[in-house]
Amino acid sequence: MKIILKQVLILNPEQKLNQKSDLLINDGIIEKIDGLNETDFKSSKVFDFDNKVCSPGFFDMHVHLREPGREDEETVETGSNAAASGGFTGIACMPNTDPSIDSAEIIRFIKEKAKDHLVDVFPVAAATLARKGEALSPMYELFEAGAVAFSDDGVAIKNAGVLRNSLEYSLNFGTPIIEHCEDESMADGVMNEDLISTTLGLPGIPKVAEDLVVMRDIMLAEFTGGKVHIAHISSKKSVELVRQAKKNNINVTAEVTPHHFTLTDDLLKSYDTNYKMNPPLRTRADIEAMIEGLKDGTIDCIASDHAPHAIEEKEMEFIFAPNGIIGLETELSLVMSELVHKKHLTVSQVIEKMAINPRKILNIPIPQIKIGEVANFTIFDPDLIWTVDVNKFKSKAKNSPFDKRLMTGKSIAVVNKGKMFFEDQFTAI
């Protein structure tokens, strides 16, 4: 089947592309860029995407799919649907499932579930068995089965010696260790520690609990030569630590979530558990540091930390409620609203941070927009104004603090693997 994306603004900083063109896609492969003739138009389904941006498909490297174990909250399929709806053609899923992703069988199970979906799903495997922070998982075997990174996400690898070994061992195959940076001995709280936590009577988690582990991890990355990726960075000092490490050519990369650069901890005054996350929401000064880090390249990419939870689990007494919110279907819009329209990042920088850098970090080929390549695009409108409605989400879960929020910018369609998601529907193309 042939389709034409008419008059899209092709933007790919990696290929230095910035042009308005017609794209002809035949059976999922890019057949023509411009130079389309009348026969092409007659024999194809035409999508008039005038002035919509067409970029390499976005990639979210921090997603919790909950399968296996909590299929009531999300599955590989529903999470992938949410990803497609949010404008992603690829995601990496975290290993804190039940059982955790610490065996090749589970990697194969997830890849099998995902194989026919538009969205490419790349499992991140546990760095240690059952994420206990003790014995290394069978990393080489997991890598061979398809793991693109290793992490004990949810917690940091507790023991510095174990982290050292996992970093050194992964040098054999070049995968990064993704770290949830937090010193557990200082992190028994439920929100950022400051005057607000004091006033609300909620136990706090100090920023230094994050900074300490970021510092440790940077030092171990330097010592071993291994690659450390800092997940969901949230504190000003941690951003500064990563900036310095990069100046010293240490192999460290970092991501930030939209909620951490959008929301501050004073929102906790409502005791709404949709503001409960880990790392916790921080302060305005931290947000400014994160934005600065995004601008100067200290922070490489944006990821959602999409964390689906059942309604009855999130609707609970604050200290008992689980951490995290879903994010796939609001991520691009928050990036546009908070970063692009506020003139912090250009659309090209967004494409770097949402399509190119995550794949580079995980050693995944970056989709090229050229003739003969698989069409793997995100088509989005940076200016579309819309209101979030969690009931329309493709995700099984509804735990988003952004419900009813007015946003500017939205994904219109995604194309990958001979499939297209447009107007709430998947079609073969």
Add this chain to the structure above:
Amino acid sequence: MSLSNRHLLGLNGVPKEDIQLILDTATTFREVLERPIKKVPTLQGKTIVNLFYEDSTRTRISFELAQKRLSADTINFSTSTSSVKKGETFKDTVRNIEAMKVDMIVVRHKSAGVPQYLTRISKANIINAGDGLHEHPTQGLLDMYSIKERLGRLEGLKVCIVGDIAHSRVALSNIFGLRSMGAVVSVCGPTTMIPFGIESLGVKIFTNIDEAIAKNDVLNVLRIQLERNAGTRIPSLREYHKYFGITCERIEKLNKEIVILHPGPINRGVELSSEVADGPYQVILDQVTNGVAVRMAVLYLLGTMH
């Protein structure tokens, strides 16, 4: 006269006039408690549920007694385990109770914010009887009542809260309430027990207990709660007592008048020596009596609002 809010979730942001009204109303009920027949028909026909998700003896008894003195029908729901473990969510429990047509809910919970959450899922008047490390407003009110009863005023008085401020809900309610009534509030305790940013609430910090005693009119001494992990923040109860415990010796060497409050239960020999706990400075049992009157006042004012 009526209160400006139909719930009592905390003393943070409660206007001075409301606190004054509660304290004045409590004076009336305090008098009722001295009568041979200590009961008034004020809340006849009202149903009040005491929803206690955390162990409590005196607060629960005090509320229950206050409700009975006001002729309300009361139901006690107490559980020390969270509903999470029982398999029924808190929300479902509340909805079930609400379906039995209750007018007011008095709630104590391990998690801060539960009273506020209750206002979203229930139509009843909500009274916070202690939520996590957040607030315990009726305790703050009865402390203020007791100080006023002893010293005749609150305005301009210097009140120091002593102990584990970071893990106390009594401290915050005292700070908000007393400051709103014009008292000068300070805290004193080991630095590990002083929460982040407390001075931004307009509170002075004393690190030395002798200085705190010397410079204040009232000490509100908190219980050192080992069950709240105090053990990791102080080396031992013995050391706590040595440097922060209130003893007659410490008071007498300063040769000054001081009023000592304690929300109970007392750890004798830890935050207070037995001599102090039973001595002339303390108003601890008055606090307990006043607690019933203050709670009657709160229940009455909320229960008769339109």
